[in-house]
Amino acid sequence: TQLLEQSPQFLSIQEGENLTVYCNSSSVFSSLQWYRQEPGEGPVLLVTVVTGGEVKKLKRLTFQFGDARKDSSLHITAAQPGDTGLYLCAGAMGTGNQFYFGTGTSLTVIP
Amino acid sequence: NAGVTQTPKFQVLKTGQSMTLQCAQDMNHEYMSWYRQDPGMGLRLIHYSVGAGITDQGEVPNGYNVSRSTTEDFPLRLLSAAPSQTSVYFCASSYSESTGTEAFFGQGTRLTVV
Numbered sequence: 001t002q003l004l005e006q007s008p009q010f011l012s013i014q015e016g017e018n019l020t021v022y023c024n025s026s027s028v029f030s031s032l033q034w035y036r037q038e039p040g041e042g043p044v045l046l047v048t049v050v051t052g053g054e055v056k057k058l059k060r061l062t063f064q065f066g067d068a069r070k071d072s073s074l075h076i077t078a079a080q081p082g083d084t085g086l087y088l089c090a091g092a093m094g095t096g097n098q099f100y101f102g103t104g105t106s107l108t109v110i111p
Numbered sequence: 112n113a114g115v116t117q118t119p120k121f122q123v124l125k126t127g128q129s130m131t132l133q134c135a136q137d138m139n140h141e142y143m144s145w146y147r148q149d150p151g152m153g154l155r156l157i158h159y160s161v162g163a164g165i166t167d168q169g170e171v172p173n174g175y176n177v178s179r180s181t182t183e184d185f186p187l188r189l190l191s192a193a194p195s196q197t198s199v200y201f202c203a204s205s206y207s208e209s210t211g212t213e214a215f216f217g218q219g220t221r222l223t224v225v
Contacts, residue, residue, distance in 0.1 A: 002153065009151070031212055042115075042201050042216025043154070088153060092212050097142035097161070097205045098169065099214055101154040 003027055004091055006102035013079055014110050021074045021087055021105045029091030032065055032072045033099070037086040046074075079109045113137050117202050117217035124192040124224045132187040132220050134202030142205045143185040144169070144214070145177065147198040154201060160185055192224045 004025045013019055023032070031050045035043035047056050049065035049072065056063045060083075062075040072089055089102040118133045136143065141162050146154040156169030160179040174196060176188040185204075189196060199221050205214040 004153075006153075033213065040218070042203075042218055043214075044216070045213045048213060090154075090214070092207075097144070097207050097212055097214070098156055098159055099144065099154075099203070099205075100156065100170075101146070103151060103153045 002103055003100040004089055004102035006087075006089060006105050008105060009103060010106050010108075012108045012110065015080060016078050019076050019079060019107070021089075021107075022071070023073065023089035023102050024071045025091060026070065027091065027093070027100075028069050029093050029100075030069075031092045032069070033090045033092070034063055034072070034074055035088045035090060037088060037104075043088055076107075079107075081109045081111050083107060084109050115202055115204055115215050115217040117200075117220050119220060120218065122220060122222050124189070124222065126192060126194060126224060128192050129188070129190050130192065132189075132200055132202075132222075134185045134187065134217060135183050136185075136202075136204035136215070137183065138204060138206075138215065139182060140204035140206050140215075141182070142207065143179065144203045144205070145175070145185070145187045146201045146203065147171065147196075148201060148219075149198050157187065157200075189222075192222075194224045196222065197224045198222060 034046045037043040054065045060077045090099040144159040145157040158177040160166045202217045203214040
């Protein structure tokens with residue numbers, strides 16, 4: 001059983017469209033991260049959210065942490081082909097910095 | 112800036128063979144972890160360490176051993192490889208602050224067990 005469920009699993013959109021990826025759990029996390037992974041590489045951090053209700057913006061990407069710190073969303077405005085990749089959410093819990101990853105969303109932006 | 116270094120990048124094993132996946136970090140992070148990534152499953156935590164001499168099990172520890180004799184190194188050992196262990200393995204190191212945390216990943220080891 002996956003601790004974090006991501007949706008959708010696959011997303012193919014046209015350049016310029018907007019999209020939202022969701023990350024849901026029944027568990028509470030001390031912080032939540034979003035990573036992006038390119039083929040053949042390890043995940044690279046995009047953002048960390050810590051406070052319930054927190055919203056962070058990174059250029060065209062907007063990240064929101066749920067009030068109860070159980071869920072998060074990633075919204076991309078005016079997607080570009082360079083946004084193509086695997087997006088992973090990860091919740092941190094425990095004393096050992098254990099990260100529990102979502103199933104991932106594979107995004108393809110078509111020019 | 113090396114960050115997290117994993118070796119080897121690729122490995123093919125026969126069922127029953129043993130091997131060690133190496134991981135080293137140069138950021139002086141306390142926390143280190145091993146994950147495996149399988150299609151449709153995201154990354155799953157195998158083992159983790161909160162510091163030298165301390166290790167603990169994650170979500171999927173069976174078939175794997177770890178040790179942490181130094182802050183820098185965190186090797187993962189497969190004692191008797193099985194086809195179910197075919198996967199991509201990632202090592203990560205991380206820190207923790209009041210503003211949050213971040214995991215830094217190696218480039219991965221693609222393991223095939225035949």
